[in-house]
Amino acid sequence: MNKLHLVRRALLCLFLFLFLNATPLAAQRSIQGTPISFLKKHASVFSKKTKEVKVPALNMTRxxxxxxxxxxxxxxAPVPVNYTLQNSGEWTDLEDGGRVWKLKLKAKDALGIFILYKNFYLPNGARLFVYNQNKTxxxxAYTNQNNAKTGQFLTGMIDGEIAIIEYYEPxxxxxxxxxxxxEIMQAYDREKIESDAPSQNYSGFGQSLPCHENINCSWxxxxxxQKRGIVRMMTVYNTGIGWCTGSLINNAENDGIPYVLSAHHCGFLGANIANFSLWRFDFNYEFSGCANEANEPTFVSLLGAEVVATAEPSDFLLLKILVNVPSTYNAYFNGWDREDVVPSAGYIIQHPFGDV
Structure with a gap:
């Protein structure tokens, strides 16, 4: 949820935002639907169990x-793999001439699985799903609307050590x-893996501090x-995945180009190499009221960006999302001016540790 606090009351929170929130850590656009294999009319052709493919383990010592x-x-953290429609998984033919490809991945001890794709292209009518073993x-479905010029794609975290990929083509x-x-990004927690304790939520939800107040409180x-322009950013690096915050920002032409203003340290962290084409921008990530809620709020996302400008001394980063923001997102492009006047008050709207 977006968090709001007055600058004069938030020095500690601001410090945490700047120096912890973007440390590399280990729903973009989709349409609703049901995987073909879930449908009763196809139960007979999907009666046998899908074979598991073991994902290489993380080098926890390193x-x-x-x-x-x-x-x-x-x-x-990532492990390199090479799974394609030709060398992995199983195809099942359907009576109507369509077919389904399924791949079941098991990453032992993983608390969650992110899947990274390249040379990604879905034709018209095709659908891609990723789900857990219990189908909960x-x-x-991802469709041809998710095709990008970069050919790259990423699906969000499936909880646990098993993820099933299902691709349907008519x-x-x-x-x-x-x-x-x-590449498979595996969520891990050193202490909990070693002690066999239950896994925890790694979406960022529930990780903020008491000094972070919800945007829909009286503050x-x-x-x-302005809050409608704030986006949570899931940042992807060669070393893992993390969180940051940015804001849609208007330009002098007022033409809706999806510029996002953020911080240099979000994209340039020492030797870590950012893969901006896989960064995810989450819109409307907030609770409906002031109080914290037990369940994570729903949100909508866009995938991929490119760097327009950046500078380390002033810690700014200007990105451009690779696709326009749909009108259904109800987004707002925050403004700016060039007047040399110091504001009398300031606010920070952010996602501490990736939380609401």
Whole structure:
């Protein structure tokens, strides 16, 4: 949820935002729907169990050393893989001429799984889902609307150590779809893995501090328009995944170009290399009222950006999201001016530790 606090009351929170919130840690656009294999009319052809593919384990010795050296809050780390529609998974033919490809991944001891794709292309009519073994968590359907010029794609975290990928293509699109799964980001927690304790929520939800107040408390009454421009950013690096915050920002042409103003340290963290084409921008990530709620709020997302400008001394980063913001997101482009006048008051709207 967006958090709001007055600058004069938030020095500690601001420090945490600047120096912890962007440390590399270990729903973009989709349409609602149901995976084909879930439908009763196809129960007979999907009666056999899908074979598991074991994902290489994380090198926890190396990760511990890296985290100790960098005081890192990283919660997910990558392992390279090579899974394609040709060399992995199983195809099932349907009576109507369509077909379904399924791949079941198991990353032992992982608390969650992110999947990274390249050469990603879905033809018209094709649908991609990712879900857990119990079918209680479903991501997708992803369609040709998710094709990007970069050819890269990322699906969000599936809780636990098993994720099932299901790709459907209709008869008229046979052999047209393609993608390569080249990396699996595995969520981990050093102490909990070693003690066999239950896993915890790694979405960022519930991680903020008492000094972070919700945007829909009385403090935010005058900022209900501006809050619609604030985005939570899931930042992807070669070393893992983390969180930051940015704001949609208007330009002099007032033409809706999706510029996002954020901080240099969000994208440039020492030797870590940011993959901006896989950064995810979450809109409307907030509770409906002032009080914290037990369940994470729903939100909408866009995937991918490019760097327009950045500078370390002033710690600014200007990004451009690769696709326009849909009108249904009800987003607001926050403004600016060039007057040399110091504001009498200031506010910070952010997502501490990736929380609401």
């Amino acid at each position: 990760i511990k050393k890296e985290d100790a050296a960098n005081s890192s809050n990283r919660f997910a 968590q479903i991501l997708g 008869s008229y699109a046979k052999n047209q779809g393609r993608f390569e799964i080249y 935010g009454d005058s900022l209900q328009t």
